[in-house]
Amino acid sequence: MACRSRGRGVIDSTTHIRVARPSRDLGAAERFYVDGLGLDVLWRTTERVPGGHDLLMVGPPGGSWHFELTRDPEDPLEPTPTVDDLFVVYLGKPVDEALVDRLVAAGGNRVPAHNPYWDEYGATVADPDGYRLVLCSRTWG
Template sequence: MKVGCDAKAVEMPGFPKMRVARPSDDLEALLRFYRDGLGLQVLARFDDHDGFDGIILGQPNAPYHLEFTTAHGEVAGRAPTDDNLLVFYLPDQTMWEDAVASMKSAGFDPIPSFNPYWDRVGVTFQDPDGYRVVLQRAEWSR
C-alpha cells in the first residue's frame, strides 16, 4: 500500500521538497517497516559514504522522502519520546484501511498514541527505533 502520495503527482515549480533524515542502528529493520509495511519504495541506497550507510525511501514524484543512516562506530539510540511522529493523511476510507491492513500483515501491531488526538481517527504504529507513524483517516486541511 502506498501512503502519502499519488504516484502521478505533479511537481509544482518553486514548491520545496522535503527530506526527513535521521540515524538508526538497524537499517534492515526500518526497511521492513517503511517498505514492507507502509509501502514506500527504496529510492536510493548507499554503503560507506564517508563512513555512513543509508537508505532513502519514498514514492516517485512525491515532494518528500525519508533517509535513514547508520554512522560506522556510532550508536544512534531510540526515539527520545513517545510523541516523535510522522503523520500520513489518508482521507480515502479504502486507502486508509488498506494501509492499516498492510502494516498489520507485515507484522506491525497498532499501539495507543501518546497524544489521544491521533487515536480519534487514526492508527499509530511504532517503528523499530521507537519513532511513531500515524495513519490518519482525515483530509490535510492546512
C-alpha cells in the first residue's frame, strides 16, 4: 500500500520530530541509547531546577528526530510501555549480533517480539525502562 500526501500537512522530511517518554533512570537510558545503540547525547540538564524535569535528549547528530527522556524527581512517572510500543530502526542489512550483544551489555534485554514479523526480520531489545527497540533487517520506503 502506498502512502499518499493530500498536501494539507505541515510535516515533511525536514520537520524535526521529538519523541518524549519518561524514564526511571536517565543514566541507564543513556548507557543503552548512547553506549549500546550509538546515538549521541544532544542535550541534558546539568543542574536541578525546582519544579523542573531532568532531561536527556539523544539522537543522531544533525538528524531530524530525537528522543527526549524525562524524569521528574519530585513526582516521578513510572514508564508504562506495552509490547507494541516500538522504536523500529530499518537497517537494510542483517542485524549484527555484536550490536545486540552491546545493547544487552548496556542494560537492554533481548525479548521475543509480540508480532512474529519482527522476529522474522530482526531482533527486539527492551531498553532499561521496558520500551522495545526493533532492529529490522529490511528497508523502509
